[in-house]
Amino acid sequence: RFPGGVSSPSDLWALLAGGVDAISAFPTQRGWDVVGDGFARVGGFVEDVAGFDAGFFGISPREALAMDPQQRLLLETAWEALERSGIDPNLLKGSRTGVFVGGTDSSYDTVGEASAELDGYRLTGGSSSVLSGRIAYVLGLEGPAVTVDTACSSSLVALHLAVQALRSGECSMALAGGVTVMATPEVFAQFAAQDGLARDGRCKAFAASADGTGWGEGVGLLVVERLSDAQCNGHQVLAVVRGSAVNQDGASNGLSAPNGPSQQRVIRQALASAGVAAAEVDVVEAHGTGTRLGDPIEAQALLATYGQDRPEDRPLWLGSLKSNIGHTQAAAGVAGVIKMVLAMQQGVLPRTLHVDEPSPEVDWSVGAVELLTEQRSWPVVDRPWRAGVSSFGVSGTNAHVILEQAPEVEPAVRVEVVPSVVPWVLSARSELALREQARRLAAYVEADSGLDPVDVGAGLVSTRASFEHRAVVLGTGRDELIAGLAGLASGELGAGVVTGEVGQSVAGEQGVVFVFPGQGSQWVGMARGLLVSSPVFAERMGECARALAPFVEWDLLEVLGDEEALGRVDVVQPVLWAVMVSLAQVWRSFGVVPAAVVGHSQGEIAAACVAGGLSLDDAARISAVRSRMIAGSLAGRGGMVSVGLPRAEVELLIVRWEGRLSVAAVNGPSSVVVSGDPEALAELVVAGEAENFRARKIEVDYASHSAHVEEIEAELVEALADIAPVEGTVAFYSTVTGELTDTRDLDAEYWYRNLRETVRLADTTRALAAAGHGTFVEVSPHPVLTPSLEETLFESHPSAVVTGTLRRGENELEQLLAAAARLHTRGVPVDWSAVVGRGSVVDLPTYAFQRERYWPRPRAAAGDVRGAGLVSLSHPLLGAAVELAGGEGVVFTSRLSLASHDWLADYLVNGVVVVPGTAFVELLVRAGDEVGCGVLEDLALERPLVLSERGAVQVQVVVGAPAESGRRAVSVYSRPEETAAEAGWTRHASGALASESTMPSGAELTVWPPAGAEPVPVDDLYDGLADAGYGYGPA
Structure with a gap:
């Protein structure tokens, strides 16, 4: 964050490349209208230093208000720096990451009225040690956390210490930089008193016209890592810190005076640390504050070091960012580093502003040093580009850093299969932030047509933290993905967008349950899409085929595509088994590993296999052999019907058919399957139509889970006698027993019972829910059990998560990813990198902080009690009251300005801020309360009270002595504060105060709307008022 609206590295480069002068007038939102004259009221200011997303960092509003805004800015920039480095900040918790921050006192604790409710937070809120400690605490970093205060060299010293800590092994990574926020204008006044402030507030580094420094503020943080670690971790290297040094002036020619020999020494020490000659450095980002004393000393030190023994055609180029943004004090050094890193990336040296001609106080002929008065290309050399950065503190501590161009990196070669459907995964702390995140990403992608959607997807899942509010946008191409983002941003979700909030469900409490249905989920062509798009699925299907x-x-x-073959039970059941087992393997590759499994009828074979209780070969044997027996002995002799009634009612109902029908499966509270003879089933369907209950025929011609199955018991048990079930690695819940079952008991006899006995899915689902499972995934080509699962679970677990995997006839990869998205958005961990791989590095938008204003009310918000008299009033518009000697009159004083009462700017008349009439009413009623006359009987508004953008007005409310009736005359006056000595008082309002109302009884409104009122449309009310010249803001 730097002046000129800079909130990102790209913003800073745009400012530099455009030669922008970011010096501006004093901010109007900090209460600075109280300062005196004697210097230009301009500087380099960060926009909205009061804005902060306290909730994002888990900080209460009261603590946020007590916190130095420097701490708040550092938290945001630390998060953004890590995101821009391709690092999920949450992954650093518990790591030996260090924090090295340069910072000084911002005087924030002197701003505003004292508030007892903030007392518990003021110590940490204002402590400079917490500048670094707060970052470490919030992010959970366990390396060194050090705050450095060497004045203007603080951030460069912090970088030097971070580099040393990395080299010594004290930390594995570090955040290094600095911050300055000017909470008060004191630094301007103090430096102006020393004649050190430029008349126009601008730094004219090394220029003949230099007349002092110009103050600025800002914050910058770098992510620093050992080069070998960064390369190993796949982090993009922007530049290399080749060497650095820090020293002190010692007993020199003055505590705050710069010392040339010390500056030469620190430069030579840094060159020695870097192992390079001075002539091998191309450019220096100078301290360059624009002071008449400091600049010549610094220039001479540079001429004596870098200016010697250079080729004639390669002078040292010299520049200063301070000419653009002012002297950002403790952040100045890191600002210079960021500027040089950006210049290396662009291959361009930006120009230094405000240089009319080189300073005549420097003999430029003694060395090869030239000012960057024009932007130019970085010189072409046969080695990496290098830059020096200098910072010198008023306390005498000097720092110099040598930066080197990042080593070239071979382009990454994508080895993964490029998905035909790409997920873009987003999250935020709130719904509003999520929408803003989507809007930012859409704008970013639209602005760069060359972005690979897969690279964007990879960056989103590997470099961004996951928060409670989540969304996944699915698309087959760039346009489709952007459209999905636009819908998410506007709240109009399209088909390819899945959203959810973690915390609204029991998702993941005891892990995910995989549910495998029986027959019925098949469709012609199923799985063929995944055979192409999912190598994991294809490999597992190949293994199943061999089994x-x-x-x-x-x-x-x-x-898979043969409709006739899939109509045979001895084909469709083994095929479904293979597809379900293979889908489970895909889910595992996505990081969704079951904590428990459950199967319905023949689906239990797949469940047992996935649980590890059956080998692939044994599971294949059971499915193939048993289905072949069904085809040979049972097919054509029976059927099944689904009935929408509770089990007890169904059992009473089928008594009519005297044993010809059986309860085959209980899937949910009102979902039962009946099997048996075809004629009896047909009569059951007719009964359903007559008696108004659902009875729907299932497309099978055999009667599983009925007495029909008993015919093949001996043959089946004998055929499966050789299977060898083992102890599984995943909990197996049996729908035969309705409870957790040891997979070692899944012998031949069990698989006969599985085909003969009633499927107790509802009971088993309740057992799973009772065990704490809240997430169920139906692993099948089409969801057939999902409605029953939801019906059962929602009895006691209304926030349970139930999803299918594929859908009949739909794009299989898209459906699979949509199912994964439903899990992810409800809190189930999903490894999206299995879909999008690592990808190439892309610089994605950082988190969309939702800021609120945290800034104390100025101390002089309503009146100066010391100057006004005796009694202080706790009121936003009145500050003090003075009883007049020799009478019973009272004068109330106030001071109004847009700095102290910014909400008054929300009432405009023809573009001018006017104190509203209601404010006069409040002033007079409050004054009346003080003198026992709290009723305002008469009021005449005589002249508008106008507030200018800058400056303040003094206000007096004069209450006269009481008349015989007890009434008191009252008037409101004002005069401009800046010309108070010469200006007279202007009366704006007058009236009368009384102790009791003389209005007739019943005049008050007691019913709304009042009798006879006519409603009017208000949708365009404010627009109409604005057209008429009345501007109303939120206040």
Whole structure:
């Protein structure tokens, strides 16, 4: 954050490349209208230093108000610096990451009225040690946390200490930089008193016209890592700190006076640390404050070091960022480093502003040093580009850093399969922030047509933290993804957008449950899309095909599109088994690993296999052999019907058919499947129509889970006698028993019971919920059990998460990713890198902080009690009261300005801020309360009270002595503060105060709307008032 609206490195480069002068008038929102004259009221100011997203960092509003804004800015920039470095800040918790911050006292604790409710936070809120400590605390960093105060060299010294700590192994990574916020104008007044402030507030570094420094403020942080670690971790290296040095002037020619020999020594020490000659450095970002004393001394030191023994065609180029943004004090050094890093990236040396001609106080002929009075390309050399950066503190501490161009990196070669559907994963602390995040990302992608959507997706999942409010935008291309973002930003969600909030569900409490249905989820062509788009799925399907091969005469992959083959039970059941097992493997590759599994009828074979209780070969044997027996002995002799009634009612209902029907499955509270003879089932369907209950035929021609199955018991048990179930690694909940079951018991007899006995899905689902499971994934080509699961779970777990995997006839990868998105947005961990891979580095938008204003009310907000008299009033518009000697009159004093009462700017008349009539009413009623006459009987508004953008007005409310009736005359006066000695008082309002109202009884409004009132439309009310010249703001 730097002056000129700079809030990112790209903003700073735009300012530099455009030669922007960011010096501006004093801010109007800090209460600075109380300062005197004697210097230009301009400087370099950061926009909205009072704004802060306290909730994002888990800080209460009261603590945020007590916190030095420097701490607040550092928290935001620390987060952004890590995001821009491709690092999820949450992943650093507990790491040996250090924090080295240069900073000085901002005098924030002297701003505003004292408030007892902030007392518990003032110590940490104003302590300079907490500048670094707050970052470490909030992010959970456990390396060194050091705040450095060497005045103007603080941030460069902080960088030097960070580099040393990295080299010594004290930390694995570091945040280094500095911050300055001018909470009061004191530094301007103090430096002006020493004749050190430029008349126009601008730094004219090394110029003949230099007449003093110009103050600025800002914050900058660098992420610093050992080069080898950065390369190993895949972090983009922007530049290398080749060397650095720090020294002190010692007993020189004055405590605050710069010392040339000391500056030469620190430069030579830095060059020695870097192991390079002075002639191998191309440019120096100078301290360059524009003072008549300091600049010549610094220039001579540079001429004596860098200016010697250089090729004639390669002078040292010299510049200063302070000419653009002012002297940002403790942040000046890091600002210079960022400028030089950006210049290396762009290959351009920006010009220094305000140089009419080089200072005549310097003999420029003694060395090869030239000022960057014009922007120019970085000189072409046969080595890496290098730059020096200098910072010199008023206390005598000097620092110099040698930066080097980042080493070239071979372009990353993508080895992953590029997905045909790309997920863009976003999250935020609030819904508003999530929408703003979407808007920012959409604008970013639209502005760069060359961005690869997969690279964007990879960056979002690998470099950004996950928060409670989540969204996943799915698309097959750039335009589709941007459209999804636009819908998310506007709140009009499209089909490819999934949103959710973590914390509204029991998702992930005891892990995910995989649910495998029986027959019914199949469709012609299922799984063929995933065979192409998912290598994991294709590999597992190949393994299943090999496991099935000894037991079937058809090819697994060929029959996926064969409608006739899929109509056979001995084909469709093994095929579904293979597809479900393979889908489970894809879920695992996404990081969604089941904590428990449950299967419905033949789905239990897949569940047991995924749980590790059955080998792939044994599971294939069970599915193929059993389905073949069903086809040979049971097919064509039975059927099934789904009934929408509770089990107890169904059991009473089927008594009519005297054993020809059985309860085959209980899927939910009012979802039961009946199996048995075809004729009896047909009669059941007719009964449903007549008696108004749902009875729908299921497209099968056999009666599983009925007495029909008993015919194949002996044959089935014998055929499966050789299977060898083992102890699984995942909890297996049996729908035969309705409870947790040891997979070692899944022998041949169990698989007969699985086909014969009632499927107790509802009971088993309740058991899973009772065990703490709240997330269920139906692993199948189409969801068939999801409604029943929801019905059962929502009895006691209304926030449970239930999702399918694929949908009949839909794009399979898109459906799979949408299901993953539903899990992710409800808090289930999903490894999205399995979809988008690592990708190339892209500089994504940083977090969209939702800032609120935290700035104390100025101490002089309503009146100066010391100057006004005796009695202080706790009122936003009145500050003091004075009883007049020799009578019973009272004068109330006030002081109004847009700096102290910024909300008054929300009432404009023809573009001019006017104190509203209601404010006069409040002034007079409050004054009346003080003298026992709290009723305002008469009021005449005589002249408008206008507030200018700058300056203040003194206000007096004069209450006269009481008349015989007890009434008191009252008037409101004002005069400009700046010309108070010469200006007279202007009366704006007058009236009468009384102790009791003389209005007739019943005149008050007791019913709304009052009788006879006519409603009028208000949708365009404010627009109409604005057209008429009345401007109303939020206040």
